[in-house]
Amino acid sequence: xxxxxxxxxxxxxxxxxxxxxxxxxxxxxxxxxxxxxxxxxxxxxxxxxxxxxxxxxxxxxxxxxxxxxxxxxxxxxxxxxxxxx
Amino acid sequence: xxxxxxxxxxxxxxxxxxxxxxxxxxxxxxxxxxxxxxxxxxxxxxxxxxxxxxxxxxxxxxxxxxxxxxxxxxxxxxxxxxxxxxxxxxxxxxxxxxxxxxxxxxxxxxxxxxxxxxxxxxxxxxxxxxxxxxxxxxxxxxxxxxxxxxxxxxxxxxxxxxxxxxxxxxxxxxxxxxxxxxxxxxxxxxxxxxxxxxxxxxxxxxxxxxxxxxxxxxxxxxxxxxxxxxxxxxxxxxxxxxxxxxxxxxxxxxxxxxxxxxxxxxxxxxxxxxxxxxxxxxxxxxxxxxxxxxxxxxxxxxxxxxxxxxxxxxxxxxxxxxxxxxxxxxxxxxxxxxxxxxxxxxxxxxxxxxxxxxxxxxxxxxxxxxxxxxxxxxxxxxxxxxxxxxxxxx
Numbered sequence: 001x002x003x004x005x006x007x008x009x010x011x012x013x014x015x016x017x018x019x020x021x022x023x024x025x026x027x028x029x030x031x032x033x034x035x036x037x038x039x040x041x042x043x044x045x046x047x048x049x050x051x052x053x054x055x056x057x058x059x060x061x062x063x064x065x066x067x068x069x070x071x072x073x074x075x076x077x078x079x080x081x082x083x084x085x
Numbered sequence: 086x087x088x089x090x091x092x093x094x095x096x097x098x099x100x101x102x103x104x105x106x107x108x109x110x111x112x113x114x115x116x117x118x119x120x121x122x123x124x125x126x127x128x129x130x131x132x133x134x135x136x137x138x139x140x141x142x143x144x145x146x147x148x149x150x151x152x153x154x155x156x157x158x159x160x161x162x163x164x165x166x167x168x169x170x171x172x173x174x175x176x177x178x179x180x181x182x183x184x185x186x187x188x189x190x191x192x193x194x195x196x197x198x199x200x201x202x203x204x205x206x207x208x209x210x211x212x213x214x215x216x217x218x219x220x221x222x223x224x225x226x227x228x229x230x231x232x233x234x235x236x237x238x239x240x241x242x243x244x245x246x247x248x249x250x251x252x253x254x255x256x257x258x259x260x261x262x263x264x265x266x267x268x269x270x271x272x273x274x275x276x277x278x279x280x281x282x283x284x285x286x287x288x289x290x291x292x293x294x295x296x297x298x299x300x301x302x303x304x305x306x307x308x309x310x311x312x313x314x315x316x317x318x319x320x321x322x323x324x325x326x327x328x329x330x331x332x333x334x335x336x337x338x339x340x341x342x343x344x345x346x347x348x349x350x351x352x353x354x355x356x357x358x359x360x361x362x363x364x365x366x367x368x369x370x371x372x373x374x375x376x377x378x379x380x381x382x383x384x385x386x387x388x389x390x391x392x393x394x395x396x397x398x399x400x401x402x403x404x405x406x407x408x409x410x411x412x413x414x415x416x417x418x419x420x421x422x423x424x425x426x427x428x429x430x431x432x433x434x435x436x437x438x439x440x441x442x443x444x445x446x447x448x449x450x451x452x453x454x455x456x457x458x459x460x461x462x463x464x465x466x467x468x469x470x471x472x473x474x475x476x477x478x479x
Contacts, residue, residue, distance in 0.1 A: 010269070025410030026467040027108065027110065027466045027467040027468070050371050
């Protein structure tokens with residue numbers, strides 16, 4: 001079962017992870033890439049636990065963003081460690 | 086140097102931590118989860134005064150020492166440790182920038198931190214992208230900076246939630262509560278829906294109540310008045326019901342402490358009775374079988390905005406409470422620590438990763454010489470810290 005429903009506007013764009021993120025109750029971050037969003041994926045998962053959230057967004061908003069500065073986000077880059085220690 | 090006891094003449098102290106630890110938040114020097122309580126024994130801790138108060142955030146910890154000093158550890162990627170960098174720390178480190186002040190109260194949010202001095206000044210650091218640092222911008226800060234908005238006021242307390250902050254100000258005309266940061270769920274208590282504010286705004290509806298304590302957790306906010314009245318605002322404990330101005334929750338009991346999770350609250354009465362608000366899925370988050378069983382309970386079995394007693398705690402006096410994002414920790418009259426809720430990261434300290442809907446006893450293995458000790462508990466999002474202190478003079 002989805003832990004929560006979160007609007008895309010409430011998610012943070014994380015340059016390092018190249019993903020939209022939202023705090024997970026375990027302390028890590030739910031993550032979803034622009035590539036995922038373009039494919040209509042609505043589940044953002046946490047790399048550290050079993051929980052996931054449902055992302056509320058308009059798929060059309062992500063279908064034509066190749067001119068945007070963040071188009072590096074189109075390359076999937078999951079499972080980046082978020083610890084910088 | 087490995088002596089776990091703090092070197093202060095009359096005080097013996099042990100700090101235990103368990104749960105999610107991959108950002109160093111357990112202070113054990115390791116980047117891993119621990120399913121059983123670990124003794125935080127660090128050279129840096131053994132040379133400092135006893136810890137008087139802790140606050141645990143998303144993945145970092147702020148510790149207040151007896152003399153008004155501050156130590157931080159855990160995740161530091163947003164500058165929330167106040168050490169001048171964006172690096173996580175596996176061990177407690179003193180916040181040198183606050184060294185010339187006597188800090189009296191601290192709060193750790195998801196990725197920001199607040200510190201209050203004896204002079205009533207507020208200092209904040211960490212992620213500021215929602216305005217939650219209160220400096221009038223959305224900048225991240227790696228060192229605690231004074232919140233100048235309060236320069237002619239006396240701040241008494243700070244409470245940091247996921248993306249917002251509350252400040253309790255004491256003045257000659259009474260107490261005032263201010264909110265800043267994200268406000269979409271009503272968590273600022275300023276009677277309107279507002280995306281973000283980066284300067285403190287007065288929560289005018291609380292002006293009549295004499296507020297003595299504030300709490301922020303997830304997108305929830307709460308306050309306690311001198312009469313023991315509980316006020317809550319922000320994200321509702323019932324799904325999809327946001328409250329934009331502080332609401333007094335009527336109860337025959339007088340409350341002394343409130344602890345906020347992300348979907349539940351614990352409240353403690355003056356008599357040591359514990360009640361829970363919300364928490365529909367408390368203890369069934371990763372257990373799909375249990376979650377499904379709960380889903381089919383008839384509506385009405387969860388009177389979510391009402392105070393619910395915990396049947397297993399009937400007749401047991403509770404001394405301290407703490408709420409993680411999805412778990413609960415209490416100290417009972419006999420000094421025992423009990424936990425329940427989500428357990429996937431070992432945050433219940435029971436040696437496994439199971440969820441529990443009923444309070445379970447944690448085996449702390451205290452090694453204190455004195456039998457007269459006091460246990461306090463603190464929760465971060467997915468981890469738990471217990472501090473046992475004995476006064477050898479007793």
